[in-house]
Amino acid sequence: MNVKVEKIISTIMQGVKSFGLPRIIIGLFLLLLFIAAPFVGVNIGTSLSDTFNRFGMNAVMVLAMVPMIHSGCGLNFGLPLGIIAGLLGGTLSMQFNFTGPASFMMAIVFATPFAVILGWGYGQLLNKVKGGEMMIATYVGFSSVAFMCIMWLLLPYSNPTMVWGYAGKGLRTTISTEGYYLHVLNDFLSIQVTDHLVIPTGMFLFFGLLALMVWAFLHTKTGTAMTAVGSNRTFARASGIHVDNIRTLSVVMSTWLGALGILVYQQSFGFIQLYMGPFYMALPAVSAILIGGASVNKATIMNVIVGTFLFQGILTMTPSVMNSMINTDMSEVIRIIVSNGMILYALTRKTEATR
Amino acid sequence: MTLQRTNLQKVKRFLGNNTVTILFLVICAFGIPLSGYSANYLVSEVVVRIARNSFLIVSLLIPILAGMGLNFGMTLGAMAGQIGLVFISDWGIVGIPGIVLAMIISTPISVALGIWCGKILNMAKGREMVTSYIIGFFMNGIYQLVVLYGMGAIIPIRSNSLVLPRGYGIRNTVNLIGIRKSLDNLLMIRLFGIPIPLFTLVVIALLCIFILWFKKTKLGQDMRAVGQDMEVARAAGIKVEHTRIVSIVISTVFAGYGMIIYLQNIGTLNTYNSHMQIGMFSVAALLVGGATVSQAKIRNVFLGVILFHIMFIVSPMAGKNLIGQAQLGEYFRVFVSYGVITVSLVLYEIRKKHDRGIAGQILAQEQGVEA
Numbered sequence: 098m099n100v101k102v103e104k105i106i107s108t109i110m111q112g113v114k115s116f117g118l119p120r121i122i123i124g125l126f127l128l129l130l131f132i133a134a135p136f137v138g139v140n141i142g143t144s145l146s147d148t149f150n151r152f153g154m155n156a157v158m159v160l161a162m163v164p165m166i167h168s169g170c171g172l173n174f175g176l177p178l179g180i181i182a183g184l185l186g187g188t189l190s191m192q193f194n195f196t197g198p199a200s201f202m203m204a205i206v207f208a209t210p211f212a213v214i215l216g217w218g219y220g221q222l223l224n225k226v227k228g229g230e231m232m233i234a235t236y237v238g239f240s241s242v243a244f245m246c247i248m249w250l251l252l253p254y255s256n257p258t259m260v261w262g263y264a265g266k267g268l269r270t271t272i273s274t275e276g277y278y279l280h281v282l283n284d285f286l287s288i289q290v291t292d293h294l295v296i297p298t299g300m301f302l303f304f305g306l307l308a309l310m311v312w313a314f315l316h317t318k319t320g321t322a323m324t325a326v327g328s329n330r331t332f333a334r335a336s337g338i339h340v341d342n343i344r345t346l347s348v349v350m351s352t353w354l355g356a357l358g359i360l361v362y363q364q365s366f367g368f369i370q371l372y373m374g375p376f377y378m379a380l381p382a383v384s385a386i387l388i389g390g391a392s393v394n395k396a397t398i399m400n401v402i403v404g405t406f407l408f409q410g411i412l413t414m415t416p417s418v419m420n421s422m423i424n425t426d427m428s429e430v431i432r433i434i435v436s437n438g439m440i441l442y443a444l445t446r447k448t449e450a451t452r
Numbered sequence: 453m454t455l456q457r458t459n460l461q462k463v464k465r466f467l468g469n470n471t472v473t474i475l476f477l478v479i480c481a482f483g484i485p486l487s488g489y490s491a492n493y494l495v496s497e498v499v500v501r502i503a504r505n506s507f508l509i510v511s512l513l514i515p516i517l518a519g520m521g522l523n524f525g526m527t528l529g530a531m532a533g534q535i536g537l538v539f540i541s542d543w544g545i546v547g548i549p550g551i552v553l554a555m556i557i558s559t560p561i562s563v564a565l566g567i568w569c570g571k572i573l574n575m576a577k578g579r580e581m582v583t584s585y586i587i588g589f590f591m592n593g594i595y596q597l598v599v600l601y602g603m604g605a606i607i608p609i610r611s612n613s614l615v616l617p618r619g620y621g622i623r624n625t626v627n628l629i630g631i632r633k634s635l636d637n638l639l640m641i642r643l644f645g646i647p648i649p650l651f652t653l654v655v656i657a658l659l660c661i662f663i664l665w666f667k668k669t670k671l672g673q674d675m676r677a678v679g680q681d682m683e684v685a686r687a688a689g690i691k692v693e694h695t696r697i698v699s700i701v702i703s704t705v706f707a708g709y710g711m712i713i714y715l716q717n718i719g720t721l722n723t724y725n726s727h728m729q730i731g732m733f734s735v736a737a738l739l740v741g742g743a744t745v746s747q748a749k750i751r752n753v754f755l756g757v758i759l760f761h762i763m764f765i766v767s768p769m770a771g772k773n774l775i776g777q778a779q780l781g782e783y784f785r786v787f788v789s790y791g792v793i794t795v796s797l798v799l800y801e802i803r804k805k806h807d808r809g810i811a812g813q814i815l816a817q818e819q820g821v822e823a
Contacts (some may be wrong), residue, residue, distance in 0.1 A: 174582075198687060222798065225798065225801065225802050226797075226798055226801035226802065227761050227801075227803075227805075228578075228801070229800075229801040231579065231582040231798065232579070232581045232582045232585070232797055233584065233794065233797050233798055233801065234796060235585065236793050236794040237794055239790040239794075240787060240790035240791040240793075240794045243786045243787035243789075243790050244787050244791075246783040246786070246787070247780060247783045247784060247787060250777065250780055250783070251775075251780075252778065270749075284694075316480055380589070426605070427597075427601065429596075430593055430596045430600065433589065433590070433592060433593030433596065434590065434593035434594065434597070437586050437589040437590035437592075437593060438590055438593075440586045441572065441583065441586050441587060441590055444576050444579060444582065444583045444586065445572055445575035445576045445583065445623070
């Protein structure tokens, strides 16, 4: 009898260990918030709907972490670079007056070459600094955002919905996507479950499609090579894999996914945020995938889904529930502590520290 | 047979080692005439900024000595300094006693944060910089929790001018009128019409002397050894982890003092913003001065402050005169600040790899001679 109990306890402990303690704490916290919600007068339907919506908005950007983690380039703190490619795509599509769903398609088409070129250059740079990728990625992101601030002022955009009214030039800090690609994915096949609960099927499908592509890619020959490069560079080189090329490919993929990610985000959010907008966008995406159970050199699609749901769930639920409970909005502080705490936790794991 | 460097290689090496500094000299050389500022104005501005920023930047030197790279965790010290300033503003203690008291209050907070930060960095050896960077963000959350929700609610704050109208939490800006420039004005002399805050400069000089002396002490030598090679240092009986923690603690405490000196010059405390940028600006200035991730000297600090801040002063005006938009100059200096750090980090990583290659060549040659 006693042995049985011990066995059960040890299995539970093993389960906890494999699932990760921080994930369980965050998961329980989220569950608690959902349980507490009706008692403080927060509508569960609206909350769930918001959570789904934000999941769809952010999931692609979190997915953009996967290829680089797989090839051993670490966490992609350089996500803003991909976002910039997306911003260029989005603004160009609006500049050429594409409207409706076509503008979204064209935004992707325009963003792709930028993502490929920027990603290629970024990949070449990261190949030169193996071992110090993360710090340099952070600053590549920052300096490219700052550089684009100058470009947004100077580039010859002329669509009156985008440029400053009085000067007639220089893009605005926020541009509405209304009339262009606002909610094109959100409204695609969306399901109205109750008055408050809407499932944005289009966004889920789009994410699903990309996730499937990444998953399938990781199971091709090149994808397997990528994983090999990530787990042991020397071994990969010895078995005839061209390490630098594979790493560059992974960076290009990450950058491209980042570009698509920001477009999905914008079509749901309703605004294109330029200038310093993309500055800190890497951190939420990085912590989301880490909450999902990824580590600095290992990540799966499942990590992306679980992590984005948990992270965005907490972001949605804390303000509403906390506000009704103690009349203070502490959500921003909680967001900062949870997301950065999660990154710290991942960076200090002993097993990966000796990479 | 040894590897001799030709003259050309020496020049190349010099240019390679000082890329960022040379780049900045060029920017300043173009920017100063474009901005149209008078020499007098520029010099007095630069003197003010040397007095304001040097102390903060010097606080970065010790962790570099210990091989922990650029301590982005200096924001922790800045937060401690700010908490000290909030308390003395509340208690209404003005002038030099106020500054000294703020420093005294900040010290235990800095020490505690420094120990914590050092322990975490010991768990993340090999990626101290990115970790210390995230620690800064993480502590910003805790700082907000304490200052925005704790102060006035749990921690007693009496002054109504400090607390938000809702009854707890510190206002976004705190006026430091009581201690404004009190350190600078203690001994202000004029040289060719340029005001020079002599006392602040003396304090900075004392800190520099302390750093120079510290490098020669047993602890300083231990740190150098740890910075060179952790395993060798451990074999020599140095407590590696302990030494690393001490270096971070010293850096954090000095960063706290530096922040107080910085803010007494500015005169207002942006409670939730002041500390966030200071790490980035200090690191950028140090790198502009020719320091690298693994090596920094006192002279890098001052060269860096001068060049970085000339760029900072002239770029909005230069942007306006060149293209007609001051905003452009603003963005340009943000871009340059981040760009400098990026370029320095990249060059450092490349050189590290390159040097390893040379060491390998030398080793191969020596073995070739033996065989």
